Amino acid sequence: MRTCTIGGVSYRFPDLAGLLAKATPHRSGDALAGLAAETEAERVAARFVLADTPLSDFLEHPLIPPEIDEITRLILETHDRAAFAPVSGMSVGQFRDWLLSEAADAASLAALAPGLTPEMAAAVSKIMRNQDLILAAAKIRNVTAFRTTIGLPGRIATRLQPNHPTDDPTGILASAIDGLALGSGDACIGINPATDSPANVLRLLHMLDELRQRYAIPAQSCVLTHVTTTLELVRQGAPVDLVFQSIGGTEAVNSSFGVNLALLAEARDAALSLHRGTVGQNVMYFETGQGSALSAGAHHGVDQQTLEARAYGVARAFSPLLVNTVVGFIGPEYLYDGRQIIRAGLEDVFCGKLLGLPMGADVCYTNHAEADQDDMDVLLTLLGVAGCAFVIGVPGADDIMLNYQSTSFHDALYLRRVLGLSPAPEFAVWLAAMGLFDDQGRPRGVGPGHPLLELPHDLR
Template sequence: MTGIAASILDGLLYGSGDAVIGINPATDNVAQSVKLMRLMDEVIQKYQIPTQSCVLTHVTNTLEAIEQGAPVDLVFQSIGGTEATNRSFGFDLSTLAEAEAAAQSLNRGTVGRNVMYFETGQGSSLSADAHHGLDQQTCEARAYAVARKFNPLLVNTVVGFIGPEYLFDGKEITRAGLEDHFCGKLLGVPMGCDVCYTNHAEADQNDMDNLLTLLGVAGCNFIMGIPGSDDIMLNYQTTSFHDALYVRRVLGLKAAPEFERWLEEMQIFQDVSTHRLNDQLPAAFANSLRHLPKEPRHGT
């Protein structure tokens, strides 16, 4: 838990987290998910951070967590563009409807009723042999229609997560990322992108930097901030906290206004207009790590 808290601290000190503070757990079970939900809720409540948290566990686990009284802000689920794809993921649309209603019943949001967070990716239906002969991009666009039905707060294409069997190289990943962004905006969903590639794909970080810049110019709503750009759970390379800072500075973009005000109030940013980081680590955050419960090493 201490390592996870340190990563949250790292992200906040770089100005990340206005869309969501999320954890993709290595151990995907209800008990561990509830622990992580309570950890994030404690941090958010203690420092009054204008954001929401999410544990990227299966929707059925989140339903169980809600029944146990866990502080669930957003319900996560990976979704596909065909019924067979979603069945292979272990849910159907009625499951999503049940989860949406359960999360809304907690009344944790302060603005709106958007409690769903979906991830997608070209190749999901093909890899599950659930594409019915349709091309990857058509299946992907259909996934956005599924997402739109549940009024999500976030929809995120994990563009290069499967590997070269589905998107061969940097050019194909770049094309797919821009296609996904375009189709998501056409269908009216709050579209973001996990700018990523697997280590066995014909791609490198230069390709991802190019795609990141192109998506920023195109008006992508959000990207991922992962410690060290390395997703150790899914074993692929993605974007880090400082990548979001780069895009904001170069393109004159900003975080959510409530979050920017919080960054200045906490003295993390000295000047929001230039995204200038405070040179001194805020003492309140540094001290907070000392009060976390100690756990055995295998439990972190």
């Protein structure tokens, strides 16, 4: 039992899960689950108590018993006590102060990452202001590679997302060419298929691979189908670059997605056996989002942001090329408005980077949320300052297949220009060689006669 008295009122927090939930900035999902602080005073009291909580408590008192949850077992079994040693005597509040100090530089943070559990990352984020999250995240660089190198200083990549409501090849390729001409696609060219049949996914994989080879594009492709479909297609010899899967922070939510740790390991091994990478062999792509466990009834009384951090503990075990939070996609039941989406995006990128991941974000919202594109401009800019590894590029920022609002190819150009950022190095060389960008990194546009506008019929 942990207690704190404010204004003559004593607040009691019987366990760590409840304490973390009460300390979390207000969001609709925790209120829906009955976990949120009832008053701002209770939230402040919880933060005082959380700041005094030793980091080691999260090792000694798992939020979800390991006997019933393989994610808890993974977190505990892979914890690196030697890496944890430099901060093992700290409280959550002391850890925050250290993260913001000059002592916490890129090298020390990289060495620390294997010693941190997701719960520790979530805990410290709850007592940090937005600027704290940005400052700490900006120090961290987690670099991964396949055909391009992701996460380098001074760079931000984009996933080119050319979705189409009927998976029409001409529509997909038109969007892909639009994105490539504007410098998008260095994180990956990734399609969310409208239909998940193996035959359709195989067709899309071949189309993307032929596009890549035709123009010698140093990029990786991905069709975001279920991992079991991808695994079967790998066995058939399909041109699979990245294995995609949505994941969550509990065994139960992953079961609702039809996956477990053993299946993810099998798929990773299958993709590695293809040896398709040129500058690296990080072959996994994971997407996450606050609220997925609650929507599946699989949250075990733990707040949604802590469970999101636990999803990063899953991702970390598979050395992914890309991880991104689809931060506003699940809807206002979990993140109600622009303010909550902005806060969640900063938390997610901070926690993911702190745990050693190449963390990106889909800066997005659904049309029934109390948010708009101005909110996304703010979050996009803040994440760029925080050193987000990649963002999403959708034609016009409007995904016509998934029916939600994201960021556009032009938004990525804005971010690169205002912050002085560049694409992944391999991709930047290709953009210049194709005459798409000038020597200052500015788009030239494509005119009549440019090879990207003369796609052979067999690609369509």
